[in-house]
Amino acid sequence: MRYSIATIPGDGIGPEVIQETILVLNKVGEIFGHQMDFQEVLAGGIAIDKTGMPLPKETIEICRNSDAVLLGAVGGPKWDNLSGDKRPERALLGLREALGLYANIRPAVLYQALKEASPLRSDIVEKGIDICVVRELTGGIYFGDRGRNKEGKMGESAYDTESYSVGEVERIARSAFEIARKRNRKVTSVDKANVLESSRLWRSVIVELSKDYPDVALDHMYIDNAAMQLIRDPQQFDVIVTTNMFGDILSDEASMITGSIGMLPSASLGEGSLGMYEPIHGSAPDIAGEDKANPIATILSSAMMLRFSFALEEEAKAIENAVMKVLENNYRTGDIISKGMTLVGTKEMGRLILQEL
Amino acid sequence: MRYSIATIPGDGIGPEVIQETILVLNKVGEIFGHQMDFQEVLAGGIAIDKTGMPLPKETIEICRNSDAVLLGAVGGPKWDNLSGDKRPERALLGLREALGLYANIRPAVLYQALKEASPLRSDIVEKGIDICVVRELTGGIYFGDRGRNKEGKMGESAYDTESYSVGEVERIARSAFEIARKRNRKVTSVDKANVLESSRLWRSVIVELSKDYPDVALDHMYIDNAAMQLIRDPQQFDVIVTTNMFGDILSDEASMITGSIGMLPSASLGEGSLGMYEPIHGSAPDIAGEDKANPIATILSSAMMLRFSFALEEEAKAIENAVMKVLENNYRTGDIISKGMTLVGTKEMGRLILQEL
Numbered sequence: 067m068r069y070s071i072a073t074i075p076g077d078g079i080g081p082e083v084i085q086e087t088i089l090v091l092n093k094v095g096e097i098f099g100h101q102m103d104f105q106e107v108l109a110g111g112i113a114i115d116k117t118g119m120p121l122p123k124e125t126i127e128i129c130r131n132s133d134a135v136l137l138g139a140v141g142g143p144k145w146d147n148l149s150g151d152k153r154p155e156r157a158l159l160g161l162r163e164a165l166g167l168y169a170n171i172r173p174a175v176l177y178q179a180l181k182e183a184s185p186l187r188s189d190i191v192e193k194g195i196d197i198c199v200v201r202e203l204t205g206g207i208y209f210g211d212r213g214r215n216k217e218g219k220m221g222e223s224a225y226d227t228e229s230y231s232v233g234e235v236e237r238i239a240r241s242a243f244e245i246a247r248k249r250n251r252k253v254t255s256v257d258k259a260n261v262l263e264s265s266r267l268w269r270s271v272i273v274e275l276s277k278d279y280p281d282v283a284l285d286h287m288y289i290d291n292a293a294m295q296l297i298r299d300p301q302q303f304d305v306i307v308t309t310n311m312f313g314d315i316l317s318d319e320a321s322m323i324t325g326s327i328g329m330l331p332s333a334s335l336g337e338g339s340l341g342m343y344e345p346i347h348g349s350a351p352d353i354a355g356e357d358k359a360n361p362i363a364t365i366l367s368s369a370m371m372l373r374f375s376f377a378l379e380e381e382a383k384a385i386e387n388a389v390m391k392v393l394e395n396n397y398r399t400g401d402i403i404s405k406g407m408t409l410v411g412t413k414e415m416g417r418l419i420l421q422e423l
Numbered sequence: 424m425r426y427s428i429a430t431i432p433g434d435g436i437g438p439e440v441i442q443e444t445i446l447v448l449n450k451v452g453e454i455f456g457h458q459m460d461f462q463e464v465l466a467g468g469i470a471i472d473k474t475g476m477p478l479p480k481e482t483i484e485i486c487r488n489s490d491a492v493l494l495g496a497v498g499g500p501k502w503d504n505l506s507g508d509k510r511p512e513r514a515l516l517g518l519r520e521a522l523g524l525y526a527n528i529r530p531a532v533l534y535q536a537l538k539e540a541s542p543l544r545s546d547i548v549e550k551g552i553d554i555c556v557v558r559e560l561t562g563g564i565y566f567g568d569r570g571r572n573k574e575g576k577m578g579e580s581a582y583d584t585e586s587y588s589v590g591e592v593e594r595i596a597r598s599a600f601e602i603a604r605k606r607n608r609k610v611t612s613v614d615k616a617n618v619l620e621s622s623r624l625w626r627s628v629i630v631e632l633s634k635d636y637p638d639v640a641l642d643h644m645y646i647d648n649a650a651m652q653l654i655r656d657p658q659q660f661d662v663i664v665t666t667n668m669f670g671d672i673l674s675d676e677a678s679m680i681t682g683s684i685g686m687l688p689s690a691s692l693g694e695g696s697l698g699m700y701e702p703i704h705g706s707a708p709d710i711a712g713e714d715k716a717n718p719i720a721t722i723l724s725s726a727m728m729l730r731f732s733f734a735l736e737e738e739a740k741a742i743e744n745a746v747m748k749v750l751e752n753n754y755r756t757g758d759i760i761s762k763g764m765t766l767v768g769t770k771e772m773g774r775l776i777l778q779e780l
């Protein structure tokens with residue numbers, strides 16, 4: 067088979083981690099007999115520098131016509147003083163919206179080999195962490211009406227609108243239930259139904275939909291409690307489904323407790339098979355270009371791409387197993403180094419993974 | 424001096440912890456020569472049972488005419504199926520609004536004696552945790568316009584509005600800067616200015632106001648990053664100031680990392696000296712009436728009351744020191760028990776603290 071992949075190296079360490087991932091994908095293609103065609107496009111800070119806009123129309127068009135999008139990272143201090151619509155992050159929000167990628171899948175996994183990196187007490191992480199956060203990605207307060215009102219009794223004011231429709235909740239909930247079926251059959255829906263009307267709609271739609279999934283256990287948790295429970299007892303979670311805003315917070319918190327942000331991939335999916343895949347870490351401008359970045363999160367993101375967009379389960383597993391072997395052989399990049407391990411750079415880490423394939 | 428205190432025992436363990444706190448306050452009054460007049464009022468589930476409403480008008484009136492309000496806890500499974508305006512939590516939201524309590528002060532402190540209870544790795548909490556979360560309490564998405572729209576292309580939808588005015592941000596920021604002046608002179612403002620218009624206004628007002636506080640360091644953090652940093656390196660924070668919604672999440676997360684939710688007090692303040700004081704823990708219906716609840720959070724809340732509403736610093740310190748001594752003498756309630764410690768009940772814990780005064 068032949069697959070077209072739009073790559074967005076972006077900013078900071080983005081180009082380096084994408085580079086290693088392309089090498090890995092090419093090798094997988096060779097082994098399993100697939101042709102991968104990569105087309106590099108501009109987004110983020112580099113796009114601002116070259117075109118004046120974080121997300122050129124051409125980028126959207128090419129991504130839309132590809133089988134999948136692979137993104138490194140966008141943003142950096144250089145563009146931090148630009149305002150609103152001019153910022154590199156707009157590229158992310160714009161791509162999610164333009165491609166209709168409403169389901170953000172973020173596994174938070176504690177790798178046994180990296181157990182010590184978790185900031186949690188060892189007796190809490192002993193039994194491992196394996197949570198999948200399913201975050202709604204094209205609705206809620208990220209995309210609702212916003213603006214300013216000049217005159218009020220306490221001066222100018224600004225507002226944003228959190229809004230969810232039945233259809234939006236249904237489709238993200240369905241994604242969560244389907245994923246739970248392939249895991250431990252438990253969904254925790256996180257909301258703030260004791261305060262928000264949108265949460266009350268959210269909850270009732272999910273309760274209704276859950277009747278289609280009698281084999282999956284459903285429970286509900288308020289966001290404030292969820293932020294605590296993740297730390298107190300991460301084992302209680304299997305799949306967490308939540309809104310765009312709460313998902314932004316909880317997925318980052320869940321990643322942090324694993325202690326291995328440089329390891330964690332993500333997928334953003336829509337109705338069809340087109341998806342966008344990216345590491346959850348940022349552009350790390352402080353180490354950009356120094357061959358220090360950990361390419362594993364991006365390489366694992368490409369495994370998610372093979373699985374979700376191309377339905378190549380065996381190939382995805384091959385990548386994941388290769389990564390595990392390299393970790394078991396005690397190779398580490400700087401972000402996950404610990405006593406007794408061998409420090410390697412970005413390129414060497416890529417090469418080691420490639421070699422295990 | 425003579426002080427009038429409205430007490431709201433509320434539900435679950437509320438009455439027990441309030442009872443011990445009243446004994447402590449009476450003793451403090453005796454020692455320092457103050458008269459405390461307590462008037463018990465109804466709110467929460469018990470108010471629903473007795474009057475049909477979670478927050479009777481009479482309760483609001485009495486609280487408004489008191490010097491301070493001391494609250495135990497409200498809510499429980501018995502009232503969980505009531506909808507919206509009928510729920511016990513409405514009492515909290517209603518009191519905050521009616522009394523104009525816009526500043527919620529929640530210290531998250533790791534007590535050396537309870538270090539092992541923290542879910543974080545010991546090397547992270549070694550140097551202690553001492554964060555003060557200042558949460559805006561009468562604005563934002565908690566109190567903005569909300570509702571439903573019947574017809575949309577994806578079915579019915581529900582919305583909530585996050586809104587902040589210059590005046591609202593100014594006054595909460597001022598509280599945060601003032602508190603920071605009495606602590607380590609650092610304020611971290613948490614927002615989501617890369618997405619929300621209300622956050623952009625929030626940030627610009629705080630930057631402007633910070634010119635009045637050149638002696639206090641100010642930095643800004645996105646909420647998703649803050650949720651991670653609290654776990655990774657809690658030491659970096661002194662005072663955190665944030666919105667109602669983000670504060671709900673972050674203050675609970677900050678409490679959890681201390682490992683001692685049964686120990687943490689809170690204050691809700693407005694323009695004048697009237698304040699509402701309550702433990703941050705819930706009503707714990709599972710142990711209600713069994714003399715098992717930890718009264719320390721409520722007793723420490725009463726110390727905050729003496730400090731903030733009555734300006735009785737010495738008296739506040741006396742209570743805090745008495746609590747520390749009892750902990751140093753290795754007495755513990757069930758929620759904070761560990762090996763080698765002496766288990767005591769609610770009443771005995773109250774008596775021990777009283778005895779140390």
Ligand SMILES: CC(C)[C@H](C(=O)O)[C@@H](O)C(=O)O
Binds near residue numbers: 155618647
């Ligand atoms: C950069 C920002 C707009 C973005 C978000 O909030 O969605 C990021 O935090 C993420 O989680 O992908």
Ligand SMILES: CC(C)[C@H](C(=O)O)[C@@H](O)C(=O)O
Binds near residue numbers: 261290512516671
């Ligand atoms: C009960 C609930 C409405 C309340 C809130 O969200 O403010 C609670 O979580 C709190 O933090 O006091």
